[in-house]
Ligand SMILES: Nc1ncnc2c1ncn2[C@@H]1O[C@H](COP(=O)(O)OP(=O)(O)O)[C@@H](O)[C@H]1O
């Protein structure tokens with residue numbers, strides 16, 4: 001019983017509202033990732049679930065029970081912090097066992113559980129070292145081990161990988177995925193890295209200014225972003241945006257972009273819009289819709305390349321192409337896309353969808 | 358090459374001779390004290406740099422009940438002051454360093470201001486308080502009085518230290534189920550080891566050396582502490598001044614300080630600077 005229910009949850013610091021009426025349900029055993037730019041309230045929301053931050057308004061339930069007033073240690077939660085927060089004066093072994101020691105378990109049982117976790121995380125050879133004698137990746141393993149040893153059903157992670165370098169980050173990402181697969185504990189994971197979110201999450205919650213911008217599976221968010229904000233946050237390199245005009249007609253809509261007009265299924269909207277195109281959806285010299293462009297720069301990445309191009313009067317586009325295209329700066333090209341791959345956003349920055357037939 | 362080598366050597370000579378002068382200046386009085394304490398009778402008035410290793414001054418002073426009693430009093434006072442002021446300062450530092458409440462910075466400023474009062478200004482007021490508390494002519498009066506200057510300093514140092522301990526470690530301990538008391542005892546105090554050692558040591562030295570309060574608040578010999586007891590050592594007649602005995606007593610009194618300083622020397626500096634970096 002470790003699902004989480006947030007109902008109209010609000011957090012205020014004085015006059016400042018940092019979390020504004022968040023409603024969210026995290027299913028038992030689910031891996032949910034909070035993403036969003038710095039300062040959007042991810043940590044605050046996580047800390048409210050943990051009990052480290054008071055809930056100003058609304059209700060938090062864990063496993064169907066109201067938890068607003070329950071002290072952190074009694075919520076059945078284990079948490080991993082960004083800075084690892086290991087106790088510097090204790091050996092790794094004692095760090096791992098400290099919560100059990102606090103709960104007054106027998107020494108034999110503590111030892112047994114600690115060594116089981118150490119084996120699981122492959123840190124047995126480090127048990128007698130101090131945290132200062134460990135590398136960043138090892139410290140992170142110990143921090144995760146400290147959370148595991150209490151065998152809780154709910155794990156919270158606050159940007160656990162952001163202090164690691166790229167290689168280790170990938171290794172630990174795989175490790176965290178393995179832990180979740182094997183333990184099946186409900187997990188809430190905060191990150192500002194969309195790649196971590198895409199690879200780890202069952203569902204992603206995108207936060208913006210203390211509100212939920214969109215909730216969905218990684219593919220839902222990638223394929224059907226609800227707003228320009230979500231569209232530009234998910235996917236790398238970022239989605240391109242071009243200005244255009246949408247005209248409603250009988251039975252169809254007509255979209256004009258960079259001087260090229262084409263028809264679409266009817267959308268109930270009339271006026272200026274923004275057309276979102278992912279770099280990987282753009283086609284060099286092909287596609288249903290094509291516009292002229294000029295090459296600025298080609299960045300070869302090995303198997304593929306990023307082509308930076310200029311369209312119209314100073315609009316920039318990034319396009320991802322296979323292989324290494326033979327393009328020189330200032331060469332004239334055409335950039336195209338399939339109509340179904342274009343994301344349209346109205347003046348309010350929300351996604352526009354064709355009316356259901 | 359040759360030139361720079363000689364310059365380097367000159368440089369070293371200069372550094373070592375400077376070091377030698379400073380060492381001589383600071384250590385000579387100690388040496389003189391110890392050397393004199395080992396001379397007997399009239400020999401003390403001869404200017405000889407090497408003592409004759411006679412221990413009769415020590416024998417005399419260590420068989421003097423009043424001096425031994427004052428040594429015991431000093432130990433009681435110093436250890437009580439260290440223990441009490443550390444416990445109180447840790448509690449205060451936890452409140453001032455880790456808990457958000459209104460009026461925190463005025464309290465800190467007040468603590469700092471109090472630690473700057475000159476001792477002499479406190480003397481008469483303190484005297485009244487001690488009389489009123491019925492502590493006059495007891496070692497309790499000195500414990501009470503010394504806390505007045507050890508506490509503010511300890512609170513200040515321990516608060517700056519406690520405030521800089523990482524918040525996430527405290528939160529990790531909360532998630533691990535620790536009460537505030539357990540957090541302080543098992544997490545904060547071990548992390549503050551150097552600060553506790555240096556503040557404790559300074560409190561010990563201050564109480565061990567204090568003279569003026571010890572002279573004012575104590576009336577009778579059996580309650581005195583060593584600084585006053587040494588000053589009051591007198592010879593068998595009023596025309597004899599027992600330098601030898603005084604030097605022996607002073608040496609005995611210095612030994613505990615030297616031992617403590619040697620044991621903890623590594624921690625003293627790190628404790629004081631770590632807390633002091635951010636004011
Ligand atoms: N203790 C606090 N007092 C006042 N404001 C705070 C406090 N903690 C966080 N905030 C504010 O709340 C907002 C969200 O912070 P946070 O949840 O840490 O963001 P994130 O983790 O998404 O980067 C920020 O604007 C931050 O300044």
Ligand SMILES: [Mg+2]
Nearest residue numbers: 042043044159
């Ligand atoms: Mg954060």
